């Protein structure tokens with residue numbers, strides 16, 4: 263667990279020169295935005311610094327960072343390596359081998375992960391890695407508008423626009439402080455949540471066309487084959503948004519996307535999104551993966567998409583069917599006819615809490631994205 267404090271991290275950066283900031287594979291706005299804000303702060307301090315990830319930064323943030331700050335090669339040292347938002351070694355992607363699976367300092371917010379740094383700072387209560395970097399930057403000097411926008415982008419993204427259960431009063435306080443520093447909140451939200459490419463719409467159309475319900479509507483599954491992707495000219499990387507969509511039908515307690523891998527047609531990636539009371543991370547642990555309580559990922563190998571789907575359903579259906587029909591967890595299915603006050607209150611003696619795959623209402627939900635071992639590793 264943590265073997266460095268925030269203050270010591272600040273002096274870690276003050277004392278050294280030459281940093282390589284490392285993002286996770288298939289980078290999202292949190293890892294890229296956190297790295298970029300830290301990059302700007304270190305540059306201002308006169309340090310040598312570069313950002314590296316095995317793929318380019320996400321398109322959505324492109325207005326808020328200089329693309330040439332990011333590279334996909336480790337390059338010449340000397341430097342100390344610092345990972346941001348990387349939960350586990352395999353999330354280093356193509357950089358895992360050249361780095362030897364180790365970094366000097368690991369900064370992260372995933373509850374489930376590995377301490378692969380010489381120094382490790384993990385705060386699972388932080389809704390985004392951007393929250394931690396914000397606190398760190400306060401110790402390194404004032405935030406400018408660019409840093410503020412980059413961190414706002416990171417935090418808004420990982421919290422789903424401040425809507426997910428990893429959002430709390432502190433998240434809003436930090437967001438407010440970033441807006442005070444000049445972060446372009448409305449423009450960032452429009453970029454993140456109100457803009458989709460034509461390709462993203464094709465992905466949504468494909469996902470919806472493959473959506474099936476099981477277990478009286480508690481389980482939703484979108485199963486996507488390579489043939490499906492080819493027909494729509496899509497790759498794995500284009501299907502990331504389907505996971506959260508899979509959970510959105512009223513009454514669905516677990517939404518699952520099963521997709522055949524571009525690189526290996528016998529590998530099938532699993533993304534799960536759950537509602538309160540269902541522990542997606544525990545379910546994904548059975549498929550060599552993990553993540554957060556509400557959002558997790560894993561993978562299985564099978565000879566055909568049909569076999570993969572059957573095996574996944576054979577595992578999940580008994581779990582979902584074990585839920586009592588009239589439990590509070592199923593009340594979300596009658597959301598339209600239920601008063602809000604009834605829905606938000608979970609009975610303290612819910613049988614769900616004793617079942618192996620169902621977390622308690624109090625269990626930490628680090629975020630909505632699957633970022634642990636096996637998650638989106640080669641997306």
Ligand SMILES: [Mn+2]
Nearest residue numbers: 292347391420
């Ligand atoms: Mn994150």
